[in-house]
Amino acid sequence: MQTTSSSLQQQEKQDVSHSKNILDNKSLTFAEKVISIKNVETRNKKSQIISMAGDIVIVDVDLAMAQDSTGPLAIRSLNEMGIDKLHDPSKALLVIDHTFPAADEKVANLHALIRDFVSKHNCMKIEGSISHQHILEYLATPGMMILGADSHTCQAGCVSAFATGIGSTEIAAVWATGQLWLRVPETIKINLSGTFNKGVFARDLILDYIGKVGEDGANYKALEWKFSNDYVKRQFSMDSRACISNASMECGAKISVFPTDEITTKYLDENPRINNNMEGKIEIQPGNSAKYKDEFEIECDKIEPQVSGPDNIDKVHSIGELANVEIDQAFIGSSTNGRIEDLEIAAHMLKGRKVHKNTRCVVTPASVKVYEDAIRRGYVEIYLEAGAVFTNATCGACVGTHLGALGENEICISSSSRNFVGRMGALSSKVYLASPATVAASAIEGKIADPRRYL
C-alpha cells in the first residue's frame, strides 16, 4: 500500500492523540487501556472506541511468537489454508528454545521446518534463548500487544506489555492478518505491602497466591500488581516481576501486569530494544477509578518459603511441612526462575559447598545473555566446583525433553514452571516447585531444605 508521507504523519498524529486520551482516562484498567488503544475499530472509524471488560474486540498485534513445539503446527495450518504471505514478517518471531539444540532426529526435522519458514518469509528468529526471556531482554515495551503460542507469554506483563498465550493456528491467523479477536478481561488488583523476610522471594509470593486462589483462581482474568509505597516497590526488581508475571499463568491469568514505573524505565534504558517498530515511550498506569472484579491484599512480610506439589501447583506448603523429602534432582532454570538474580542467589549459597552425593543438580540459564552474565560474574565456575551441571539456555528439563528428564519414581525439586504428572519425565516421577534458593539448599542437603540456613 502506498501512503504519502503527509497522510502518514496525519495518521500518526491521530493515533498519538487517541492514545493520549485513553492513557489519561481515569476509569479504565490496564487491560482496558491497552485494548482500547489497539482496537482496530478505532483505526478504521478514526474515532475513539473505548473497550471495557467483557467486550469482544479485534486488535492490532505488535508481535506474534511461536516456538519449536508450537511453530510447526502454526506453519502446517498456514500451509493448509493456502496462505503464503505474512502480513508483516517483522512482527513474526520464531524461537527455537524448547529442545535446543535438537535432542534427536525428530526434533531436528521440526527445527529445520522452522528455519525454512523463517528464511522464506524473512521473519525474526532466535535460537537458544527462551522466548519469553528474549522478548523481555530485547523486544517488549509498555503498551505493546504481544501474542505467543506459548502459555507463559504473559511474562512480558512485567514491562507493562499486554501479553498472552494462544494456540498455533491462531498465531498463524495473526501472521496472516496482523490481527486477532480478544475478549477484554476483568481485572483482579493485588495490593502488595511489607518487606520480604530473609530467604523469601518473588517465587514464594506467587506460589503463596496460587495456593490461596487455586489453579483456576484467575482464569480469564487480568492480574494488576500494585505497590503500597516506594519502599515495597524497590524490592521488586525486573527479574522478580518477570517471575511473577510468568508464574501467574499457573492460576490461569490472561495477563499479569506491572504498571510502568522507574524500574521499568531504567530496565528499558539499560536494555535497548532492537526493533524500531516496537520502540514505544508510553507509560501505562491503570486509572484511579477503574472497576475491579476483585481486590486482594498480600503482606510480603507474612510469607515464608513455599514449596508446591507434587502433581498440582495449588498444593502449596510451607517449607517446614516437606522438609526431609529426599530428592534425586535439583533443577535451577526455566523462564520462571532462570534469570541472573536467580543464578546469583543459588551460586551464593553453593559457593564453597558441594551438591549432595545422592543428588544431581542441573542449572540452565534462561537466555544467552543470562549465560554470558553468569560466566562474567564467576557463577558458572561456582556451580561446576559444587558439582552441578551447567547447560545451555533451553526449556530442557522444565518439559522433560532433554538435559535433566526424570526416570521412574524419581523426585525433583525445581524452580521451573510446573509440577504436573509426567511434566519432567516418567509418569511416576514427582516434581516439587520452589524458589532457586530453596532448590539450592535442597541440592546441598539431598532433601527438601530451608534456604534460610545458607543465607
Place this chain on the structure above:
Amino acid sequence: MTMNDQPTIITSISKGRAWVFGDNINTDIIIPFRFKSRTNDPYEMAKYAMYGFDPDFHKKISKGDIVIAGRNFGGGSSREQAPVALKYAGISAVIAESFARIFYRNAFTIGLPALEIPEIKGKVNQGDEIKIDITKFTAENIRTKETFHARKVPEFMRQMLLEGGLVEYYKKYKQFPWIQS
C-alpha cells in the same frame, strides 16, 4: 479405532459414551510435551491422547466418545496438540464444568466441540450415552433424560466450530470468522 480412520467428523448432533474425569486435567496429562514436540502429524499425536491418565486411552475409546470433566479442563500449556490429540483419537466433544482459557480457544479453533456446563457435575456416570447438539449448544444424558445448556459463545466461534475449525472455515470462505464483512 485404527489410526487410519478419519477423525470424528463434527456434525451438529453427535452421540457417544462418556469418559468421566475430575478437576484440573491439564495439558501435560492430555498430551506430554516429549511426544507432542516430536511430530507434526495429528494421527501420531492421537496415540498419546490422555497419556498422563492412561497410556492406552486411545486404544480403549470408541469413535464418538465424549470426555466429561470437572473444573479447569485443559489448564497449563498453550499446546493446540491437546485438543488435536483428543479429536484425532476419536473424541467427539469435551464437556466440562469449566475450561482453561487457552484450551477453550484452541478447541474451537481446531473444531473440537467444548461445552462449558457447570451443572454437569455428578450428573454423568462413566459409560452413559450422551447426545450433544452444537446448533443449540446442548448436551443430553440419554440415561437420565436430562438436557443441559452450555455457556453461549460468540456467533463467529459457533460458526467456526460448525465448519470444523478455523482452517476449514478459512478454506471455505477465504476469510477469518471474526472479521465482519
